[in-house]
Amino acid sequence: MTQKLRFRDPDLAKRAASMIRRLAKGNTKMVKICHVCGTHEWTITHYGLRSFLPNNVEVIAGPGCPVCIVPASEIDEAVQLALNGAVVICFGDLLRVPGSKMSLLDAKAEGADVRVVYGVSDAVKMAWKEREKDFVFFAVGFETTSPSTAVEILNKPSRNISFLISHRMIPPAMKLLVEMKDLRLDGFIAPGHVSTIIGLKPYEIFPNQYHMPVVVAGFEPLDVLISIYMILKQLNKHEPSLENEYTRAVHDEGNPKARKIMEEAFETVDGRWRGLGNISSSKFNLKQEYEAYDAHMKHGVKVEGGVDSKQGCRCHLVVIGRIKPTECPLFMKDCTPQKPVGACMVSSEGTCKIWAKQPE
Amino acid sequence: MCLAIPAKVVSVEKNTARVDFGEGVLREINVTLVDAKVGDYVLVHAGYAIQVLDEKEAQETIQLWNQILEVETRNGNDG
Numbered sequence: 001m002t003q004k005l006r007f008r009d010p011d012l013a014k015r016a017a018s019m020i021r022r023l024a025k026g027n028t029k030m031v032k033i034c035h036v037c038g039t040h041e042w043t044i045t046h047y048g049l050r051s052f053l054p055n056n057v058e059v060i061a062g063p064g065c066p067v068c069i070v071p072a073s074e075i076d077e078a079v080q081l082a083l084n085g086a087v088v089i090c091f092g093d094l095l096r097v098p099g100s101k102m103s104l105l106d107a108k109a110e111g112a113d114v115r116v117v118y119g120v121s122d123a124v125k126m127a128w129k130e131r132e133k134d135f136v137f138f139a140v141g142f143e144t145t146s147p148s149t150a151v152e153i154l155n156k157p158s159r160n161i162s163f164l165i166s167h168r169m170i171p172p173a174m175k176l177l178v179e180m181k182d183l184r185l186d187g188f189i190a191p192g193h194v195s196t197i198i199g200l201k202p203y204e205i206f207p208n209q210y211h212m213p214v215v216v217a218g219f220e221p222l223d224v225l226i227s228i229y230m231i232l233k234q235l236n237k238h239e240p241s242l243e244n245e246y247t248r249a250v251h252d253e254g255n256p257k258a259r260k261i262m263e264e265a266f267e268t269v270d271g272r273w274r275g276l277g278n279i280s281s282s283k284f285n286l287k288q289e290y291e292a293y294d295a296h297m298k299h300g301v302k303v304e305g306g307v308d309s310k311q312g313c314r315c316h317l318v319v320i321g322r323i324k325p326t327e328c329p330l331f332m333k334d335c336t337p338q339k340p341v342g343a344c345m346v347s348s349e350g351t352c353k354i355w356a357k358q359p360e
Numbered sequence: 361m362c363l364a365i366p367a368k369v370v371s372v373e374k375n376t377a378r379v380d381f382g383e384g385v386l387r388e389i390n391v392t393l394v395d396a397k398v399g400d401y402v403l404v405h406a407g408y409a410i411q412v413l414d415e416k417e418a419q420e421t422i423q424l425w426n427q428i429l430e431v432e433t434r435n436g437n438d439g
Contacts, residue, residue, distance in 0.1 A: 006422055015429040022432070039363050091406070119407025121390055141406075144364065148408040151392045193364045196403060196411040226425055248418040249403055249411050258393040258410065349363075 007220035016225040017052035023232040024054045031057045032184060033231055034177060034321055036170055037064040037191035038349020039219050045358045047221040059228065060321030063173050064191060066141045067093045067347035068319055069273040073306030074166050075099030078138045080301055081164070082112035087130075089123040090138040092116045093347040096340060100307040104138075124152050127161035135161040136295045142170050144193045146284055147258035150265035153286065153293050162295040165286055168271055170194050171202040172282035177320060178210045187213040187231035189224065192246040197262075199254025200242055207240040218246035265290060274308045274343055275316035315342035318351050325352040332356060364405040366413055369396050379404060 006012065024031065035041065041061045044050060050059060063069050076099045082088040088104060095105045095116060108114040113133075117123050123137040139149040146167040153163060170191060177183055190203055195216045206212040213234040217227035227245045234240050244250055262284070271283025291297040309316055313335070314328040325331050325344070335341035337356050344350040367379035370386065377391045379402065389402075394409045396402050402409035 012425055012429060015432075016425075019429060019432045119390075121407050144405050144410060147393050147410070148390070148406055151390065151408070193403070193405065193410065196364075222425065226428070229428075245421075248414050248421055251411075255393060255411055257395075261393070 021054045031186045033187045034062045034185045035189035036062040061351045063319045065349040068343040068350045071272045071274045072100045072308045073303040076303040077301045079107045082107040086134045086136045087113040089115045096346045124157040138164045140166045143197045150261045162298045164295040167284040172279045190216040192218045195250045197255045211240045213240045214242045216244045275319035313342040315344040318344045325355040364403040369400045
């Protein structure tokens with residue numbers, strides 16, 4: 001379908017860029033647009049979209065990498081479980097994310113059984129197959145990923161698997177960014193795939209309470225350019241609103257079936273985000289009736305505190321878009337994709353890793 | 361990690377579907393979260409279909425872009 005359509009039409013892209021320049025012309029103030037999705041950062045960097053933008057329009061990357069914002073304490077819990085003999089299963093991106101002392105890859109090097117899967121159902125299948133072993137699935141991800149974990153738990157997997165739930169929600173983090181007065185954001189490009197699940201409603205507070213334009217955007221280069229154009233248009237008219245550019249995938253109501261399944265399995269609690277601190281009502285925990293599948297309850301593991309940032313690392317500033325990766329003194333010197341220091345250099349959706357692979 | 365890839369549904373059995381990611385790359389995915397039929401395009405994330413793509417909306421998006429850009433080009437000075 002998409003191949004026949006012209007989602008990457010260079011002519012349309014040039015015209016969109018020209019429209020953006022025209023809308024921004026005469027704007028004396030810098031317009032700062034924030035996206036909160038690693039895949040948006042990939043599109044922007046890979047296709048060099050920032051080079052299309054005039055000097056007075058800046059697009060910054062917010063906390064859109066679900067792996068990068070997992071606090072060290074939660075990595076420490078997974079490491080502890082792995083070193084104590086559980087088989088810890090995770091997404092590949094998580095393997096090298098630093099904990100306070102070790103990553104899961106370090107634990108693997110010490111002999112722990114740490115495995116990588118494409119999705120949670122692969123982990124559940126492994127547990128059914130190897131009944132003599134104790135499995136823990138490290139469930140990381142935003143609202144795009146959390147429904148799949150919820151489905152597997154509601155389906156009552158074998159009792160030798162439990163879940164370390166680290167799922168977090170994007171809108172509370174966006175609210176935190178808006179309230180950071182010194183960031184002075186002018187608009188949000190909202191994450192398309194998170195929005196396929198949550199729909200438009202959770203974003204209403206941004207135009208209504210904070211006078212902040214929000215455009216839900218897809219991931220083709222033209223989706224991103226058009227959404228920037230839509231935000232500038234709203235700003236020029238002084239009419240901040242919530243618009244959906246990604247109508248081919250995002251319905252206003254999102255995916256009610258997925259949300260119902262999530263509500264059955266999870267409750268919402270406050271959660272700590274690496275680089276951002278505590279954000280109220282931003283994390284999912286398993287409901288009490290599923291505590292047999294809760295790794296915290298089953299294994300009595302709980303790490304408080306933890307060391308989120310190594311000396312010199314500025315991931316905490318990169319993750320909120322306050323600095324660019326190139327402004328960190330460690331970037332591509334002491335911190336490289338081969339030997340990452342901070343979480344943003346580990347994940348393929350981390351801003352530093354994306355910039356390292358595709359320098360602007 | 362929130363990457364999701366479109367695929368065409370080839371067959372459905374209960375909550376499992378076989379989908380084609382293009383050029384014959386077939387995979388089994390879970391379709392619990394959506395109501396997908398054979399021939400639909402679904403967005404697949406970590407082995408789960410998270411939404412059915414709307415082909416009509418996709419075509420209309422392109423038309424809309426063309427319209428916006430044409431109108432703006434006509435009105436603009438440097439278009």
